[in-house]
Amino acid sequence: MPSPKSISRSAPSTVAATTIVSSLLTVQTRGAGFTDLTAEIAKFVDEAGAQEGMVTLFIRHTSASLTIQENADPTVLDDLLTALDRLAPEGAGWSHDTEGPDDMPAHIRTMLTATSLQIPVLKGRLALGTWQAIYQIEHRRAPHRREVVLQFAGRI
Amino acid sequence: MPSPKSISRSAPSTVAATTIVSSLLTVQTRGAGFTDLTAEIAKFVDEAGAQEGMVTLFIRHTSASLTIQENADPTVLDDLLTALDRLAPEGAGWSHDTEGPDDMPAHIRTMLTATSLQIPVLKGRLALGTWQAIYQIEHRRAPHRREVVLQFAGRI
Amino acid sequence: MPSPKSISRSAPSTVAATTIVSSLLTVQTRGAGFTDLTAEIAKFVDEAGAQEGMVTLFIRHTSASLTIQENADPTVLDDLLTALDRLAPEGAGWSHDTEGPDDMPAHIRTMLTATSLQIPVLKGRLALGTWQAIYQIEHRRAPHRREVVLQFAGRI
Numbered sequence: 001m002p003s004p005k006s007i008s009r010s011a012p013s014t015v016a017a018t019t020i021v022s023s024l025l026t027v028q029t030r031g032a033g034f035t036d037l038t039a040e041i042a043k044f045v046d047e048a049g050a051q052e053g054m055v056t057l058f059i060r061h062t063s064a065s066l067t068i069q070e071n072a073d074p075t076v077l078d079d080l081l082t083a084l085d086r087l088a089p090e091g092a093g094w095s096h097d098t099e100g101p102d103d104m105p106a107h108i109r110t111m112l113t114a115t116s117l118q119i120p121v122l123k124g125r126l127a128l129g130t131w132q133a134i135y136q137i138e139h140r141r142a143p144h145r146r147e148v149v150l151q152f153a154g155r156i
Numbered sequence: 157m158p159s160p161k162s163i164s165r166s167a168p169s170t171v172a173a174t175t176i177v178s179s180l181l182t183v184q185t186r187g188a189g190f191t192d193l194t195a196e197i198a199k200f201v202d203e204a205g206a207q208e209g210m211v212t213l214f215i216r217h218t219s220a221s222l223t224i225q226e227n228a229d230p231t232v233l234d235d236l237l238t239a240l241d242r243l244a245p246e247g248a249g250w251s252h253d254t255e256g257p258d259d260m261p262a263h264i265r266t267m268l269t270a271t272s273l274q275i276p277v278l279k280g281r282l283a284l285g286t287w288q289a290i291y292q293i294e295h296r297r298a299p300h301r302r303e304v305v306l307q308f309a310g311r312i
Numbered sequence: 313m314p315s316p317k318s319i320s321r322s323a324p325s326t327v328a329a330t331t332i333v334s335s336l337l338t339v340q341t342r343g344a345g346f347t348d349l350t351a352e353i354a355k356f357v358d359e360a361g362a363q364e365g366m367v368t369l370f371i372r373h374t375s376a377s378l379t380i381q382e383n384a385d386p387t388v389l390d391d392l393l394t395a396l397d398r399l400a401p402e403g404a405g406w407s408h409d410t411e412g413p414d415d416m417p418a419h420i421r422t423m424l425t426a427t428s429l430q431i432p433v434l435k436g437r438l439a440l441g442t443w444q445a446i447y448q449i450e451h452r453r454a455p456h457r458r459e460v461v462l463q464f465a466g467r468i
Contacts, residue, residue: 006339006341006342006347007337007338007340007352008337008338009335009336009338009352009355009356009462010335010337011335018330020208020209020310020311022208022276022278023165023166024165024166025163025164025165025166026163026164026165027162027163028162028163029162030162035162035163037163040163043165052332052334053332053465054368054463054465056210056274058275058276058283060283060284060285060288061285061287062224062225062226062285062287067423067427068374068427069419069422070374070419073408075408076408076416076419078407079406079407079419079420080420080423082405083400083420083423087243087399087424088239092242093238094235094238095231095235096229096231096232096234096235098229104235107226107232107235107236108235108236108239110225111223111225111236111239111268111269112243112268112269112423112424113423114270114426114427115224115270116224116273116274116275117427117428118274118368118370118428118430119370119428120368120370120461120463122334122461127372127461128372129372129373129374131373131374132372132373132374147285149276149278149283151209153209153210153309153310153465154332154465155332174330176364176365176466176467178364178432178434179321179322179323180321180322181319181320182319183318183319184318184319185318186318191318191319193319196319196321199321200321212366212430212432214431214439216439216440216444217441217444218381218382218441243399244395248398249394250391250394251387251390251391252387252390252391260391263381263382263388263391263392264391264392266381267379267381267392267395267425268424270426271380271426271429272429272430274430305432305434305439306321307365307366307432309365309366309465309466
């Protein structure tokens with residue numbers, strides 16, 4: 001492992017934090033795949049007047065999930081779907097199949113990715129890296145209406 | 157990817173947030189499997205008088221973890237254990253085996269699931285979806301005593 | 313599943329929470345592997361004067377990630393790398409390969425681990441378990457400069 005010298009840290013900045021802003025995002029999916037939520041969450045941060053704190057996302061489902069991934073090359077998203085398909089394939093002898101062959105793989109893929117995510121807000125903006133986008137992942141084949149709770153906690 | 161029109165969002169609601177409530181949950185597991193923590197966390201929210209904010213769960217172990225999954229059909233949980241067993245099998249040539257063949261798979265399964273989780277609280281209730289339950293997952297074969305820190309941050 | 317009696321919980325402690333402290337950690341990695349961030353985050357908690365609340369970590373990259381894992385036996389970390397290599401192997405027919413064969417596996421390994429993590433702070437200290445350390449995982453072969461946003465929200 002690297003020596004401690006490989007790590008540096010900026011001086012901490014401190015603010016009073018007294019506000020929570022909540023909102024519900026509804027996403028109509030078109031079947032298995034990624035929906036980019038980044039612009040909508042940036043709008044939420046703007047409207048809330050959020051300056052410094054944390055945005056939490058929470059998806060209210062067990063066969064759809066969240067992830068932060070590359071925003072540039074769409075083949076990355078294709079490969080991520082391939083990877084999830086290989087890690088939790090259909091027709092692999094699952095007991096739970098009353099809702100169809102894509103249901104249990106959807107639960108497993110949800111467990112392997114994220115149900116809740118946090119993104120810091122600094123100087124009024126999401127502190128995402130250059131290549132990061134926030135995605136909702138639909139794991140079912142059929143279109144679904146999915147709900148994501150957004151909550152900012154911090155200084156406005 | 158869906159067009160922006162596939163996403164809608166409710167108007168943000170804003171409250172002052174000035175309170176943190178912390179508690180330690182102790183779970184006695186019976187060996188590998190799921191323990192439903194939902195009722196206990198709902199009680200914590202009630203007792204804390206939590207109105208709007210976020211509950212964070214943090215499990216203080218590296219061979220047990222957290223997930224949010226379906227609360228209805230128990231075969232889902234059976235299949236999730238099968239999936240974890242296939243993704244991180246015993247006897248697959250791991251170097252770390254001094255604590256038994258189930259130890260290293262337990263660490264891997266912890267890495268693939270969650271050590272910390274957030275659930276929003278809205279209008280005094282956990283904002284879980286209809287089919288969501290909060291589970292602790294024991295990845296070791298033997299029963300263990302596991303600690304989960306609960307923390308609410310928000311308005312009471 | 314265990315009966316409700318298998319779960320116990322301490323009385324909640326309540327404090328006023330009015331402060332957010334933010335800082336940026338920069339990690340120079342040496343190629344694929346783990347960097348232990350625990351000591352640096354403990355220093356951040358000390359310097360911030362954090363008493364009760366939550367530290368959030370957020371890594372600003374899609375080919376490097378975070379995890380909380382065992383701090384004792386280094387063979388655990390070797391085996392975790394082996395597991396990630398098996399779950400998301402190089403040369404497995406990925407479409408996205410313009411940045412080299414280790415790029416797409418790095419994105420998948422990031423998706424399977426954590427981009428954001430929370431650790432509670434209680435009585436002025438990180439509430440980690442005895443065997444827990446906080447790691448940054450570099451998934452690319454080449455050394456990279458990685459940024460991790462740290463944010464404490466709570467009482468100082």
